[in-house]
Amino acid sequence: MRRYDEDVVEVVRGPQPGGAGGVYRAFGETLRGLKTTFARILEGPVTVQYPEEKVPVYPRFRGRHKLHRFEDTGLEKCVGCSLCAAACPADCIRVVAAENTPEHRISAGERYAAVYEINMSRCIFCGYCEVACPFDAITMGHDYELSDYNRSDLVFTKEMLLAEPLERTPLRAEGE
Amino acid sequence: MTPLAALDYYEPWWAQLAKSVVIFAVVLQMVPLVLMMERKLLGRMQARYGPNRVGPFGMVQPVADILKLLSKEQSRPHSSVGPLYALAPAISILTAVAALAIIPFGPVVDIFGTDVGLYGIDVDIGILYLFAFGAIAFYGLVLGGWASGSKYSFLGAMRAAAQLISYEVAMGLSLVGVIFTAGTLSLVEIVEAQKGMWYVVPQFVGFGIFLIAGFAETNRTPFDLPEADAELVQGYMTEYGAGRFALYYFAEYMNMIVISAIASTLFLGGWLLPFGIDPPGWVDPIVVLAKIFFFLFLFIWIRATLPRLRYDQLMSFGWKVLLPLATVNALVTAIVVVST
Numbered sequence: 001m002r003r004y005d006e007d008v009v010e011v012v013r014g015p016q017p018g019g020a021g022g023v024y025r026a027f028g029e030t031l032r033g034l035k036t037t038f039a040r041i042l043e044g045p046v047t048v049q050y051p052e053e054k055v056p057v058y059p060r061f062r063g064r065h066k067l068h069r070f071e072d073t074g075l076e077k078c079v080g081c082s083l084c085a086a087a088c089p090a091d092c093i094r095v096v097a098a099e100n101t102p103e104h105r106i107s108a109g110e111r112y113a114a115v116y117e118i119n120m121s122r123c124i125f126c127g128y129c130e131v132a133c134p135f136d137a138i139t140m141g142h143d144y145e146l147s148d149y150n151r152s153d154l155v156f157t158k159e160m161l162l163a164e165p166l167e168r169t170p171l172r173a174e175g176e
Numbered sequence: 177m178t179p180l181a182a183l184d185y186y187e188p189w190w191a192q193l194a195k196s197v198v199i200f201a202v203v204l205q206m207v208p209l210v211l212m213m214e215r216k217l218l219g220r221m222q223a224r225y226g227p228n229r230v231g232p233f234g235m236v237q238p239v240a241d242i243l244k245l246l247s248k249e250q251s252r253p254h255s256s257v258g259p260l261y262a263l264a265p266a267i268s269i270l271t272a273v274a275a276l277a278i279i280p281f282g283p284v285v286d287i288f289g290t291d292v293g294l295y296g297i298d299v300d301i302g303i304l305y306l307f308a309f310g311a312i313a314f315y316g317l318v319l320g321g322w323a324s325g326s327k328y329s330f331l332g333a334m335r336a337a338a339q340l341i342s343y344e345v346a347m348g349l350s351l352v353g354v355i356f357t358a359g360t361l362s363l364v365e366i367v368e369a370q371k372g373m374w375y376v377v378p379q380f381v382g383f384g385i386f387l388i389a390g391f392a393e394t395n396r397t398p399f400d401l402p403e404a405d406a407e408l409v410q411g412y413m414t415e416y417g418a419g420r421f422a423l424y425y426f427a428e429y430m431n432m433i434v435i436s437a438i439a440s441t442l443f444l445g446g447w448l449l450p451f452g453i454d455p456p457g458w459v460d461p462i463v464v465l466a467k468i469f470f471f472l473f474l475f476i477w478i479r480a481t482l483p484r485l486r487y488d489q490l491m492s493f494g495w496k497v498l499l500p501l502a503t504v505n506a507l508v509t510a511i512v513v514v515s516t
Contacts, residue, residue: 033481037221047224 056172062125062140063169065118067161070108076162077137078116079109087132092122109135116158120146142169191292196277199296203276206468207429208238213469214476221480245425248418255325256415264323265416265423268316271309272430278302279437280364282447282460294447294461295364302363303351306438307344310393314340316427317402321412332411335487336402339392342494343399347389349502353382353509354442367446374445381505383443385498387474390435392494395428396475398482401490436471440464 048055057063068077080097098114106112127140138161145168148154212227212235219226228234252261282294299305314337321333355361357378358369366375376383392399402411413424440446444467447460455463485493 030482034477037477037480040223041217041220043223045220045224049225 056170057142058172062127064141064143066141076107077135078113079107080111080113083132084129087128090122090124092119118156120154210429211238217476245422246419250418253415257323260319260323264316264320265420268427269423271313272427274309275434281464298364301361303361317412324415326415328409329412329414332402343389343392346498346502350382350385352506353379356509356513370445376443385502394431397479398485436468440467
């Protein structure tokens, strides 16, 4: 059985203000404070100089989305089922599906996404689209530098999401 | 014409002109330096870099700040009293700069065959002169706060007045010991009297009181109640902007430099070095500047460390602790001086 009296912490109270003890306390504590601040100078800053240095992201970090193709055939994985759009709590995904034809085959399935847009200014990066996708066609990437000058530029089209993303953010190594 | 000061050597007019320009220029250049030093050191003490974007190592930051302030529109509140509102920061800066005149940077030296004292002017009433200008400095703050026509400014000004008056008494009394020991009010002679032993050793109580009162006089943490950004929105300078705000800001740092200079002159032996080291004459101003920067570092260090006092703590500390202590110190010094 656990003994709770071991956890009792003796509270050491300093002398009350006023009188010699108070003076001693005021001086002592002031010197302790000065020591603390001076030690920070010797320690050096902990700031990460952001645009030049970046904190590496974890493998499961949810950044900008990526759309994927099959590596062997080059066909898009997305079949335009709109499950991601249905799962999206921020309602920022718009999918318009079209039929594949033998002459004009874009995806592996029956249909393909003729329009696939994600409005990044609305997206909350919850990753539900990734979870909802039955073909792993959409995944969350690692890029979080998504600012732009126009709101309209933040609506990412299918071409932009399919394109090989610029790796602007370092990935944390395994076990780091 | 009666001379302003008793000169026992001849100093040509051009030498006086030149040295006043040099002292003014050098000390004025220290203000942006102190600004930079403060922001950098505060940063380091809070485990971050200070400003480091403008210029190499961010060294051009104060220039950028001052240029920004000067290029802004001069505006004032409708309820303000125009002429006084404009006059107040000017008084502040004037009193801050005027004290520079008597701070000694070195003894009388031979420059190109002419005897030149390395100070603006050596007056027989040096310390009184300082306190006279220190008293006028109240007008800068109180007028500024009152003429702004804003309750926050007024509250800040009232606090500033109460605080400055309370601590000026202790400050004056803390210097009495030094005056007794040196037997003169002239700053140059006080430095000369410290050959052998700096007054920080026999007058360490006075030194402590002077330093604490100096923090209060310059409205620095932990005595920055007149400014109290969190409660009073900068106190007496709430309604000031652009160049006038820059003046107040400038005066604050100038006051810091002046208090540091006075402390190093009266207690750390001015241009004297310890252990009988006697360097050539051109080193003296550097020694004084080094001592000034030591005190400025102390100012910044304390600012990074201590929180602001409560108003009643400030008052009871000033009147119940510092004032009696300074009086006892002056009395004991007087008894010792008389009995030896």
